[in-house]
Amino acid sequence: MAGIPYRFERTADAAGLHQRYRELSPGQETDDEVAVAGRVMLVRRQGRIAFATLHDSSGQVQLFARQQVTGDFEAFTRLSLGDWVGAGGRVVKTNKGELSVLVERWELLAEARRSFGDKWKGVTDVETRFRQREVDLWANEGSRQVLETRSRLVSLLRHRLEELGFVEVETPLLHVIPGGATAKPFVTHHNALDMDLYLRIAPELFLKRLVVGGFDKVFEIGRVFRNEGLSPRHNPEFTMLELYQAYADYTDFLTLVEELVSGLALELRGTTVLSYGGRRLDLTPPWRRETMARLVTEATGKPASVHTPVDELRQRLAAAGGQVHEQWGPGKLLLELYEKTTEPDLWGPVFVTDFPAEVSPLARRHRADAELAERFEPIVAGRELGNAFSELVDPDDQRRRFEEQAAARVAGDEEAMAVDEDYLRALEYGLPPTAGLGIGIDRLVMLLTDSANIRDVIAFPTLRPERLTD
RNA sequence: GCGCCUCUAGCUCAAUGGCAGAGCAACGGACUCUUAAUCCGCAGGUUGGGGGUUCGAAUCCCCCGGGGCGCACCA
Numbered sequence: 001m002a003g004i005p006y007r008f009e010r011t012a013d014a015a016g017l018h019q020r021y022r023e024l025s026p027g028q029e030t031d032d033e034v035a036v037a038g039r040v041m042l043v044r045r046q047g048r049i050a051f052a053t054l055h056d057s058s059g060q061v062q063l064f065a066r067q068q069v070t071g072d073f074e075a076f077t078r079l080s081l082g083d084w085v086g087a088g089g090r091v092v093k094t095n096k097g098e099l100s101v102l103v104e105r106w107e108l109l110a111e112a113r114r115s116f117g118d119k120w121k122g123v124t125d126v127e128t129r130f131r132q133r134e135v136d137l138w139a140n141e142g143s144r145q146v147l148e149t150r151s152r153l154v155s156l157l158r159h160r161l162e163e164l165g166f167v168e169v170e171t172p173l174l175h176v177i178p179g180g181a182t183a184k185p186f187v188t189h190h191n192a193l194d195m196d197l198y199l200r201i202a203p204e205l206f207l208k209r210l211v212v213g214g215f216d217k218v219f220e221i222g223r224v225f226r227n228e229g230l231s232p233r234h235n236p237e238f239t240m241l242e243l244y245q246a247y248a249d250y251t252d253f254l255t256l257v258e259e260l261v262s263g264l265a266l267e268l269r270g271t272t273v274l275s276y277g278g279r280r281l282d283l284t285p286p287w288r289r290e291t292m293a294r295l296v297t298e299a300t301g302k303p304a305s306v307h308t309p310v311d312e313l314r315q316r317l318a319a320a321g322g323q324v325h326e327q328w329g330p331g332k333l334l335l336e337l338y339e340k341t342t343e344p345d346l347w348g349p350v351f352v353t354d355f356p357a358e359v360s361p362l363a364r365r366h367r368a369d370a371e372l373a374e375r376f377e378p379i380v381a382g383r384e385l386g387n388a389f390s391e392l393v394d395p396d397d398q399r400r401r402f403e404e405q406a407a408a409r410v411a412g413d414e415e416a417m418a419v420d421e422d423y424l425r426a427l428e429y430g431l432p433p434t435a436g437l438g439i440g441i442d443r444l445v446m447l448l449t450d451s452a453n454i455r456d457v458i459a460f461p462t463l464r465p466e467r468l469t470d
Numbered sequence: 471g472c473g474c475c476u477c478u479a480g481c482u483c484a485a486u487g488g489c490a491g492a493g494c495a496a497c498g499g500a501c502u503c504u505u506a507a508u509c510c511g512c513a514g515g516u517u518g519g520g521g522g523u524u525c526g527a528a529u530c531c532c533c534c535g536g537g538g539c540g541c542a543c544c545a
Binding site for chain 1: 471472477480481482483493494495496500501502503504505506507508535536537539540542543544545
């Protein structure tokens with residue numbers, strides 16, 4: 001583009017100016033020269049003077065142009081809403097008390113060829129907001145703040161984990177066998193090897209192989225991919241924190257989760273008592289801990305556990321409106337009954353503990369009851385925030401669980417796991433007692449920014465393409 | 471995948487079977503302290519796409535597409 005400079009030397013931002021010149025009185029002028037840059041959002045011409053509101057990432061400040069002092073004054077008054085400019089001049093406060101840069105020289109840094117939204121109402125159309133996120137971020141202050149909060153949250157989390165001695169690692173996104181969770185994967189193809197590969201549905205198995213290799217505290221924050229439906233709480237690619245700690249069990253992670261989440265609330269919101277969707281959410285530790293069996297018993301008014309006769313569980317699930325499959329054992333039936341009757345009414349925060357072993361193929365059996373797993377899910381604001389367990393370390397038991405999964409897969413369960421021989425071999429080298437935890441970062445950001453839709457916390461959420469005709 | 475709702479100017483919205491409109495933005499002009507400035511003027515549309523009913527369709531019906539919410543699946 002002709003006339004567009006390659007760089008602009010900025011010496012101040014809007015927030016910094018307001019901070020520094022708070023005490024300036026109306027009409028007062030300084031001799032301080034500054035250079036600011038950003039997007040012009042409003043221009044008010046007043047004959048031989050003009051005012052423009054300049055937005056930068058820190059806030060906004062007024063540009064004050066005068067025919068006598070401003071270079072190319074006529075062109076300045078013709079700036080359009082959305083144009084990027086860099087402007088230099090002295091800091092002044094107008095007679096009406098608005099902090100301004102009295103523009104002496106300025107440069108157009110980019111032209112807005114497309115006009116921005118309504119200057120008062122912004123852009124509210126949900127489709128436009130997510131398809132043209134760049135417009136949403138400029139037009140709607142709140143949209144940008146959510147993403148800034150997300151950035152701070154991830155940074156705080158990372159630093160906190162490093163303080164605790166965890167080492168950040170990166171494991172493959174392309175998997176030969178999608179493992180570590182039960183979900184449908186995306187498939188892709190490697191040409192040179194002529195083989196299908198899967199985008200990971202979880203980093204779990206590789207992280208535990210690193211523990212086998214001697215990393216006793218590891219974590220990964222990264223994208224995972226699940227080929228499932230979209231909803232206000234589901235995006236096909238989302239960000240997960242997974243961490244593993246050797247010599248620990250799932251009880252250690254109860255307190256870790258409480259402390260991490262309430263600590264983030266304190267840092268980002270200044271309190272552990274939040275409001276989410278208009279409803280009170282008290283994240284102050286300790287959180288309630290309750291077994292799944294007890295919660296289901298409480299919710300249905302009738303004892304239920306993995307030891308309840310299968311026929312009774314089937315009957316009760318059917319009565320609750322659930323589908324019943326012949327091959328389901330008591331563990332799966334109890335989980336379904338929990339999801340039908342109990343989970344929808346949980347608000348939390350609450351740790352739901354001791355899931356059936358049948359539905360926890362990577363978790364270690366409960367030390368007090370072999371039909372249960374040492375596993376919990378934190379439920380916060382009515383949704384699963386994560387998943388944690390004492391890791392299954394016995395290669396023989398792991399093989400049996402994989403084989404049960406493989407059988408379910410053959411029977412038609414598309415989400416069941418496959419036998420991962422590489423992982424079994426790693427276990428045979430010895431995985432020490434280890435606790436593992438996964439937390440959905442997007443959902444955590446939703447909680448702490450009071451966002452109702454996961455798309456609000458993802459810069460570019462997955463959308464069906466607009467079928468542009470050619 | 472199924473159900474309900476929705477799509478009108480760049481943006482935010484009117485018009486419920488009878489001439490497609492307003493505000494803001496854009497464009498032209500006036501104005502020496504504005505704050506969504508104000509004032510004057512000008513332009514802007516295949517009403518998401520296609521078909522049907524009707525003398526007449528943004529409006530009613532059908533098909534297709536995008537989006538939202540719910541269900542299902544899951545974090």
